[in-house]
Amino acid sequence: MTATRRERLADDALLLHLGAETPPIDDATNARVHRLAARIRAAAPAWLRDLVPAYASLAVFFDPDAIDASDVERWLDAQLADGDSATVATGSRCIEIPVVYGGDFGEDLDSAAQELGITADALTARHAAGIYTVAMIGFAPGFPYLSGLDPALALPRLATPRTRVPAGSVAIGGAQTGLYPRESPGGWRLIGRTPLRLFDPTRASPSLLAPGDRVRFVSIDADAFARMDAET
Template sequence: MSGHVPPAAIEPLADDAWLVQLGSTIDDTTNARVHALAARLRAARPPWLRDLVPAYTSLGVFFDPDLIDPDAVRDAVLQGLYASDSRADAAVAAGRTIEIPVAYGGAFGPDLLDAAGELGIPSDALVQRHAAATYTVAMIGFAPGFPYLSGLDPALALPRLATPRTRVAAGSVAIGGAQTGIYPRESPGGWRLLGRTPLRLFDPLRAAPALLAPGDRVRFRAIDEAEFMRLSEHGA
């Protein structure tokens, strides 16, 4: 191993799980280490592994206690953290890039004009800059299929609403602080709504219910109302 790798803290999460804490601040470097560790453990395909749950700075490792001693799992996690697996690392680097069509503004994005005003830029400039970035799914949380996306232009960061909405439409694309996210279903929420996608972020009837997975890359593509309706009608 070359270069300095910050230490990890590993603590029991349950009788059948460890929590691997790789940092204390939300940043792209720490999140990339989380996804790299998950990829290495997944690539090894140990029979005792039940699930991996990545978050911004930590990874939950769930195992079958009938097949392995917890301390042995801890040793395997440490080996995965400090060893190199070229195939797993290449898989992380390649990853998936998924395009998300978004109708910005109007009824689709009721906060777009106010958000642009707060930022001191025209609304079309906000749309252009929001759609220009490549985002990474840092984690899935809050609701099934809700992606927390890192990579937002820091100049576009906006505080959450002082009073959250009781209803946010499914597919709403929003800014919350320094993050972008997509509401997978109708729910309450306090993020700034810029637009909406006709894609279904979560469908329990699909083989893979969540459209996006931690580590995926996301690009937004601005569409008009006509294309939004067409994609909606075709069950996007």
């Protein structure tokens, strides 16, 4: 495993680039990012403060009072040199996300299906049939970018983003699907909504999903949504 480029983000952070940062999205490169992150977490060096995986890069935050950046670079080079020679468990989970598709919960479902040349039911079924991977968390706290979308469901973003997207919205943007953790502006196509709280700063782990997790969407009805929403 090699880094195509390495840069210093700050006095306490380094960024390792493992592949191209531009589309098309490379799932194999993203898997390498998560394997490297797992190796570093397993080693648990005392100076490590945080790891932030992205699609093709890994940010490594360290304690500058405990170690010099050059020593961190040498240590990371050794991890990269080992490549995939040792198997390290990524600790990934498979999490089910209940979703009401369409109607007031996913106002773009019908138009998206029409654009794709399929029925709304077919779009729902194909979206829910996938097993997705949290490639990275970004854009907003707790927003998961999910790889694994059926290429036939890829849709361009809206020409004019909405000023308000409801919290929990499930959406398609390009070749990705994702979930809006809180109300915010956004330009992805809204196809459904989950009652789960994707980000809660009062929880021990504020983000429900973490990079490397696997995700399954499970279709539910509005009554089930109301019950679950009241319980969360």
